[in-house]
Amino acid sequence: MPQALEGSQAIARAVALCRPQVVAAYPITPQTHIVEHIAKLVADGELHCEVVSVESEFSAASVVLGSACAGSRAYTATASQGLLLMSEVLYNISGLRVPLVLTCANRALSAPLSIWNDQQDSMAVRDAGWVQLYCADNQEAVDTTIQAFRIAERCELPVMVCVDGFALTHTLEPLELPSAETVAHFLPPYRFSRTLDPLAPLTMGTLVAPEYFTEARHLHHAALLAAEKEIVAAASDWGAASGREHAPLVRVEDVPKARIGILTLGSVFGTLLDARDQLPDPPVRLLHLRCFRPFPVEALRAACAGLSDLVVLERAIAPGADGIIGAEVRSALMDMDAPPRIHNFAAGLGGRDVPLAIYPRLIEAIGRPHARMSPIDIKPELLPENAPSPIKVPS
């Protein structure tokens, strides 16, 4: 039976259903509600879990690393500055091949300071060696969170579940929460294969000399690539268990004769779906890149088959370069027989609203000559006079 829940609360409940034994987090908007809710569930006796209220995100990541290695299921959540403060540990966790789940309530990075949503934060740690899954809505956030633990534990890799701050975390939506039994069955108790155990002591976190380092990195890389199978399996098994199946890698919302595609990550996908309902012409195939790491090259190529143009709409920017996802998509599709032309835009940086009206502008932009990537929703009138003019986009 669907119930109306704030995204953060839904995620907190999903986490609780996964029965983590240790949760460590540090407050940061817009993630805060998630851990507050978890703390309350613990306080109310609904979840038996040690909540470690650490003094920084750096320690939050470190605590859950320690807990996971000590054999407990562990969880943390953060956003933005917090994620970057964790970054040293994030690389470390994945390099050690430790299963963990982290919710990133996506938010812009400072400076200038912004507490609002974009995806610059998770993009900044895209090469940290974690699985990164993006959620288009809160139902998906709930389901992905549950799947994330299974993926992490089966692959011995950490999984970052990215949900747009405010847009999802603070939005009330009707959604289904699975029963405890369903989750318990899907996600059985777990013991990390390299648990720190005095009876079988292992040494983790060694120094690896140049003669062996490449192999260590290769194994990590290969593990992420191999994780794709588990991501797909988790989605389908969860579909069977819950009755809700989300596309595991790339969600394709196609319409007949679509030659244009728009690809995005996160909640903007919903906006595009609504806009397309209002503007059915030209036919546009909408793609949601749910799985960003591992980067699902094959699935993406299949999803783009038959397209002449693909707009990649990002919620982050690589200053001085082009888009982050755009560049990756471009290189992934390059070898296709007839790859679509890629049009790369950013939008909604630092919480700027991404309205339905963005949809026609994206389609129009296809006709223009290729330019370096830029925010499509820039307001030229706010720029100082001597500023270099933004790439012209239709208004």
Added chain:
Amino acid sequence: MNTLHDLRASQPRFQGLESGHRACQGCGQALAARLTLEAAGPNVALANATGCLEVFTTTWPDSAWRVPWLHSVFANAAAVAAGMEAALKMQGKDIKVLALAGDGGTFDIGFQALSGMLERGHNVLFVCYDNEAYMNTGVQRSSSTPHAAATTTSPAGIARMGKRHLKKDILSIIAAHHIPYAATASVAYAADLRKKVRRALQVDGPSFLQIHSPCPLGWGHGSELSVEVARLAVQTGLFPLIELELGALVGAMPIREIHPVTDYLKLQGRFKHLFADDARAREELAHLQALADHNIEVYGLQGKAPDTLDSEGADSVRRGGLRSA
């Protein structure tokens, strides 16, 4: 049958840290860690900060540890240990968690995580192997480096007499956390060190041990002198051996015969510049003496009568070994 190998396997002590580690000759930290593990026993799990100890014990595929051991990064040993402890507590397991770090990983970069761990009351023993500089990266000054000591980032020269600042009084800061047990120890007093490890592990809650661990390379003394130098640090009053419970001083090892600080300093290359015929050198020597005198006064270190547990008695040996330790 390799008899030495068999003998090694049947030593009447717990060898949590094995031979074959790559510490320098005479490394005080290796000794301190070995003694820590001996006292702690096998039912432990360790979190180790980046630093010499971490590097010299775990060059893949070799590990010198016989206990579960995890190294994450430089700054987070306390937090990793806290996570381990939280998990083990939830699992109902009675395994003692230790965090090990150098002075850099304690006084400086690891300080915040340490403070947080102490404040939250994790049942973790944090052991700081204080070799008074960043040794692993080539002897740079840390906030634990003593005043006037030369390091690669506080070199002595025409314009400078080594480190300009004082050694951070970490124990007072730790004391301010009002944790059940905090103490200093020295490799020169092995029985005292072991006793303090055991005490620290007996308390329920966070505990802290700062072990003075000479570094022949960084301090510039012969590898055979590590224990002698450590002993003199205690006997001069420069490194008081004290114990605190809930922030209150409960014990200090009395010094039976107080040595002048020069006895300690002159053995070490890092203080060599203080023995030049130079007025500033003389002033710094006087300053270091004053710091030692201050410690002696503040902690009441001057022994009143010879005592089996004072600076002369605490290390005495007897025929047939240290049965008391």
Added chain:
Amino acid sequence: MPVMTPGGFAYPGTSLAFKTGGWRTQRPVHRLRAAPCHVGCPAGENVRDYLARTADGDLQSAWEALVAANPLPAITGRVCDHPCESACNRGHYDAAVAIHNVERFLGDEAIRSGWAYPLPPVKTDAPAVAVVGAGPAGLSCAYHLRRLGLNATLIDRLPAAGGTLRTALPGYRLPRSVLEDEIARLLTTGIRFLPHTALGREVSLAELQRDHAAVFLGPGRPRPRPWDVDGRTPRDLHPALVLLQDWVALGTVPEIRSAVIVGGGNSAVDMARVLVRTGATVHLVTHEALPAAGIPHETAMKAALRDIRQAVEEGVILHVEHGVHRLILRGEKVVGVELVRMKKLARADGHYETVPFEGTETVLEVDQVIPAVGQEVDTLGLEALLPTGGLLPVDGFGNLPGHPALFAGGDARLDARGTVSGAVGDGYRAALAIHAQVTGTTQELQGEPAPIPVGDLTLNYFEPVPRTEEALLPPEKRTGAAEIATGLSAVEVAAEAKRCFSCGECMACDNCWTYCPDLAVLKTREPAADGSHYLFNYDYCKGCGLCAHECPVGYIAMEAESS
């Protein structure tokens, strides 16, 4: 070839595969070094060894270790001047170990408990050696010959064995019962003892040589050396040795009101003390100084400081660095002496000469002057070897040059120490040489090893522990032959034994085991081949030298690695 593991984890203890021993440029080795007490002991006792056994509470094995060198510990424990203690490194720290009291205690315990000397059974067909003189030198030689598996025939012209110990040593220092018991026990070890057998009277040297594989001569110096002042002697002159022999044998001496005793050795001091006991006023006059650190042996009184102190406590008036310049005679009877200050000064050639200082004369009124100025060998039966007043010149093993099967030791030899322990040591070394000669093996004459100096110990690891001084009979109670020194109790002896630093020998304190950062010192369950309790594991030892530096007893040395 290792295969990469997930996250680069490693298995426990795998560092053992990495042999850090390859880094070494120097290696620690166990090096047993001579203890100063051992080097200092003229009898050659391994003091360190029996102190260790005593500390362990194994008194019988301690005694056995002790009598491996000296079969008369109950005696030497009382009368030896214990140079071991003067040499003891502990003397540089707090106070020397009271070795003599441990020795005495073990000797007494052996008598009390009847412990048998650890000797091989007598073999009738073993070569026989003749030993002349049953003083400490002869007794020791005969005993060690037996210990080495030879047969010994010991002759003495007196009715009982013991030599000077029996004839002249007063009972207040060496109770008769101790002497009797220890010597009687020694004589039951298979030594063939023939009393009333004087060399030169009952048997000749040639006969002895004919019937025995070798002969050891230990006749002592039983005759007082002649004494006069400028050629004059009083008529009623009694040499101290003769008076002492009377007192020891009969318990009486001629009545003397006041006397000057001339000499600084044991006879002089004992003579003085005996006379004090009879109520006389006694002056002791000697050229020499009080024995003390820094005073050369040649210029110090030969009596032990302990005995001189007791003599003074008892009332003897001491005049050190004085000499009798002139006898004041009434007829041939002494009424006084003129004393003068004197000093033994070293000449350019290193010899000492006694120099009187003019203008320092004083007069003492006394009715006796008693010389105690040394003794001589009685040449009876030795005429072929010695002129009158001569001494037997021997090598380091007691062999008389030119006489391959003739050995000598004790007081009778040239440069004798003039002490019981010296005589025991002479007998011991001669027995070794005789054994080597008789069995056709060679006995290497080794120079004394240099004892380990105190600077080679790491004294930090020791605690000051006061030396236990034995109680002495208060001076007013010192009458007759009542023993003065009371010895130590078993508990006190154990405590003294524990004070031993074990200089130069492993005492299993665990320090190397404790301090090796590389666990390259392994502890053994049973003593290792070298007697220590540790082995170096050179696979891992990096040669830092910590163990050697921190070894309290200086047992570990660093040797350069031959690359």
